[in-house]
Amino acid sequence: MATFPLPFKPTLSYSAGGRRFGANRDGGKRKHAACDLIAPKGTEIYAVEKGKVTYGPYLFYRGTYAIEFRLDSGKVVRYCEIEKVASGVSVGSTLEEGALIAYVGKMYVDSMLHFELYAGTGSGPLTVRANPPYQRRADLLNPSDYLDSCALRTTTP
Template identity: 35%
Template structure:
C-alpha cells in the first residue's frame, strides 16, 4: 500500500474511532429519577397517607382525569375533579398547615395546605368558601373541614366540583411550586374518615 493509502486509512480509522467514542454502549452512569417515589412513600404509610378530601365521597365515584387536555390542549390536568353538590364539606386530606388562601381567575377560592413534614402540598379549588375562622398559618388535623365545594373561578355556574391536586415539595418550594403527583392512586381504595 502506498504512503497516501496508509494516511487515508489512518484518517478513516481515527474518524470512525472518534464517532464511536461519542456513542454509549451499555448502562453506564445513567441516572433515572424515581418519579414514583412520592406514591411509594404514600403507600408505605408516610405523612402523605391521604384520606378522601370530600367528606363521605364514594371511592367508586373517583374519575381518573389526571393528564386530560385542558384549554384546547394547551395544558394538562394536574389533579382530580371530584364532582359533588355545592356546599359539600371539604376536609384536610392530611394533617398540616394552611399555607395560602387565595382567589384567582382560574381557580376561584383556593386553599393550599402543606403537610407537617413539609414534603407535600395540597391544592383545593374552586371552593364556595372556607370553613369559618380558617386562616393562613393555622394548623389543621386530617379530616378537619377546611372549606366547601363550589363553582368559583372559571368552573362555570353549576359546575360544582373539587379540583384536588397533590405536589411533592422540595426544600424551599413555595406554595404554588412542587412536583405534581397524580392523586388518583393515592386515593383509590380509601374512604373518608368523616
C-alpha cells in the same frame, strides 16, 4: 392512612374523562393538573392529613377560591374551586386530618373539588404558566393513587 377530602367517593370517577389528571385542556395546549371530584355546591371538604395552611384563600377560577396546605408528611395540597373556607381556617392554622376546611364551590354549571398534589420539594408559586404542559410547579404529582388510598372520614376530629 389519609382521609378522603369529601364525605363520599364521587359517582363519576376522578380518574376518567376530563376529570382525570393529565386530560387535555385548551385543545391539547395544556394538561389538567388535578383530579376533579364532582360534588354538590356546599359539600364539606376535609383535610386529607394533618398540616398547616400556607396560602389563601384566594381567587382561583371563575369565581371560586383555592387554599394551600403543607402536610406534615411534606407534601403540598391545593384545594381548588371552593366556595369558602370553614370558620377559623386561615394562613398559619394547623388542622388535624379529617378537619373541616372548606366547602365545594360552583362555577357556571359544574360544582367540584379540584384537588392538586405536590411532592413538596419545590418552592415558589404552584401555578407557573411558563412550565408546560401542566403550567404548574415541577413537583406536581398525579393525585389519583393518593386519593384511591384515602379512607372516608368516619368521626369528627
